[in-house]
Amino acid sequence: MTTATQPLHRRLGMTDEEYQSVLGLLEREPRPAELAMYSVMWSEHCSYKSSRAHLRRFPTEAPWVVVGPGENAGVVDLGDGWLAALRIESHNHPSFVEPYQGAATGVGGILRDVFTMGARPVALWDQIRFGPLDDPKNRYLFNGVVSGIAGYGNAVGVPTVGGEIEFDPCYSGNPLVNVMCLGILRREQLVLGTAGAPGTVAILLGRATGRDGIGGASVLASASFDDESQEKRPSVQVGDPFEEKKLIEACLELYQRGLVVGVQDLGAAGLSCATSEPAGRAGVGMDVDLDAVHVREGGMTAPELLMSESQERMMAFVSPDLVEEVLAVASKWEIESAVVGLVRAGETLIVRHRGEVVAEVPAASLADDAPLYRRPMRRPAWIDDLWASPSDGISQPPGDALLRLLDDPAIGSTAWVHEQYDHMLFLNTVLGPGGDGSLLRVRGTDKGLAVSTDGNGRLCMLDPRAGGARLVFEAALNVAVTGARPMAVVDNLNFGNPEKPEVMWQFLETVEGISEACETLGIPVVGGNVSFYNETDGIDIHPTPVVGMLGLAEPMPLPPPRLSRAAEGMEIWEIGMPPTPNLAGSAAQRVLQGALTGRPTQPDAEMAKWAVEVAAGLAHTAPVLHDISDGGLAVAVAEICIASRVGATIEGLDTDLLFSEDPHRFVAVFEPGTVDLPEGPARRVGVIGGQTLTLGGSEPIALDLLAETHRDAIPRRMAGA
């Protein structure tokens, strides 16, 4: 896409039609700097031009929603003056180009989205997907991404308390790296991305601006990979967690002292976005002086300054009389700052460089007048073929099947990953990685915040609507088993090339499924992200929505259920919708049969609500609750045995039911008679005891073998074995 002979707008990734609308808008030839601004602001990544129309489908209202989609992060009311800010982002293409820096700057970016709202970021969750680990290239990417998340997250001082890993050949040329961040703030600290009234001063805080990442995130995330992606390499950005840490502390001091009118982070589209969006939101214009911007390298052109995606920068909007105080806070925290703009009446954004006006455009037009595509969509013919060939049953003895599954890197222990992450900082991590939802205490209150992030590309490949809905329900159940009730969702929609009608169909179906499930549970979507063009050489990834669910436990169960609290003599119950032997889209089908066929079991609204309600209640009495997902009941029980270092016996279930992943079910373990189960579907399936796990008819499996298989699933592969 970048051969010098092409007109500038094409070289900037803009179509001829889009160029025409710029002409219409300005009623003249755009200047280079203006074209640069429109090209990044109108890129898929920044403008959501292919998805915006459909995202309106999401339910976004609820009495506890303080800020819905549209701002840098969603904000919900936790009561007693506490608010939570949450957001999820993807950094897929940058992570393929340079796994360490791509993942690191992804973390930096999502943190800024959250502390832009006035919140202190308290936790991160990473959802990462790669091709199979037998390929050294995938091991390199996996290792690089995990080190990048660790390198940035640990150093910036925000714990990564959970996440999700999946491996599938469809991610080999296009890994997925999503990161979710949760922040907490007092109501009075809430800040929005507004430029305020005329006279307000714009102060650029943080890292000096350099040529790095010119068109990086926006261009990289808005086109597919092909032989030309080499050319995109020079725009790799390098993160500086140290700078970000100082920026967080400085901004939090600004908020606590009420020194800012508004704040906007600089991410994709850099200064172009951080000036036009806040001005547009406030319905004002702005004078911007590029000569005032503190730069890392000399001789940068106006377009470069406007497009640069240099990391760790924030724009603060400050009333004139407080400018000195704000600059003083910046220098106290040892970050650079510069007064770069002044809000003006009217709605024109005027940018000057070396004394000349280089851009003069309607501020709001960069965001509001972005193209809006209703791309054609078509239901793929192959869906019916897939549905027409149902999944086979499991042929091997359940014990053998279980060991195969526990040895799978997506099911085995995630310790290799999460032990590289500081997941304990701030002393709030009550339930960290290695279980279901994470549970964080809110000190000084009896509240617990639960978060679960769930994705499943294979399920959504077979049935994007049912798949999208089941992810919401699974995430809801994951927070419920910690004692929390679902409150709000953020979503990250990772899809292929939207110019293909089949991909658009998958996208719409997914949005519909997620929306219906949220309506069922009565919870809003408060934010999210769309990542298109996840294709390599024409092959699209599975549709891979990732759902991040926030739940509130009030009071937080003390102690909460833990996988490690099972003990000799306790009973094992399976609670929720009775499973069918359908293995379509399950881990068993993938690992044991290497297949992906059939139609997954459809979700059931009533059962979904019931299971969530019951789990959240039982969490106050049952020592162990564990939702049933990857690997079904068999894996869920095995995980409990491993964590509690005790055996178990599961009676009278045939193998397919042991590994079925049908939704709306969880395992409860408790002393007989200590827990009263509410009306509804619940089955006693076995007992805890001994040092072996026995599944139905098959040979007992020694606990140590279970534990080692589970522990080594990832490490033995990363060792190149």
Next chain:
Amino acid sequence: MRVAVVVFPGTNCEHDVVHALSALGGEAELVWHRETDLTGFDGVVLPGGFAHGDYLRTGAIARFSPVMAGVERMAGEGRPVLGICNGFQILCESGLLPGALIANRDLAFICRFVELEVVDTDTILTGAAELGQRIRIPLNSYEGNWVDPGRSGRIALRYVDDPNGSQGSAAAVASEKGNVVGVMPHPERGVDELLGSGDGRVLLEGFLHSMVPA
């Protein structure tokens, strides 16, 4: 007993340390690294984190912060000086403790609970513990691998099984007089059973008790 908890740019465990010390009845205050005067404090903690981004070498730049003059004075007066994780690294760089900390043997960050054994109770960190006592608290570091070519370090806590290659399996090292101690795992992360362990209390209590009013 007033404890100064020093904050460098990039420090991130300062609030956790204040919380843990306060929970144990201590009086802990944050002190910005530009301060030079620590008079009025009975002891000082250099908490964990990534002071100055750990750039160049961990602790290398932090040791020149103005506050380190006050820290050295305290150490000289025999007052308790405790460095946790990054604080340990800073104390080594500044020469208040022997040796240095290099990358973990396996070149990976390690965040998990580790088991420690008390091998010297004559220090400001281990004074309230028993010789041979086992203590389970979280480790959280990339450069936790202590090397001491001069072999002049006094080991106060040992890893029961060494996670990072540290010389003599050292998890905590004390100065000759025992009033300056660096510990790589995080006692402040072990003061609440709800979060996995309360074993860190005996260490921080020992630290608080080791103080005589200034």
Next chain:
Amino acid sequence: MKVVVEVTRRPEIADPQGTTVQRALHDLGHDEVRSVRIDRVIHLEVDGEDPGEVQTRVEEMCRQVLANPVLEDFSVEVVR
């Protein structure tokens, strides 16, 4: 044979470490320091007779592991 590989960060790529160290040197009164860039040098002992061949093999190692082609350039010198 002894081989010396110098791995240098591409000029257009930011170097936060260098920037931070420069700031520190200024704080220590070394205002004369105008710029700092921190790179790696790798000393290898490699079996082999023919310097040209060793050179080629080490350059391959650089592309594979010793350097990150996205961020860094490298130079290989066979000392003898």
Next chain:
Amino acid sequence: MKVVVEVTRRPEIADPQGTTVQRALHDLGHDEVRSVRIDRVIHLEVDGEDPGEVQTRVEEMCRQVLANPVLEDFSVEVVR
């Protein structure tokens, strides 16, 4: 003036980086690699007229901060 500082880890000090990289090279079939040591090179731009004087000042920076005497030796070369 351009100054190149090489900071080398003392031989008696363990070098996890070097060891790991060597293992990686062996895994890739480069068994001919007998040893790997990874050191730091610092490129400085320093104002000053007299090379000798610049040399002295940079050596002082090394003793102060650029190198850690417990672990490392250093060499300073004024390139000009």
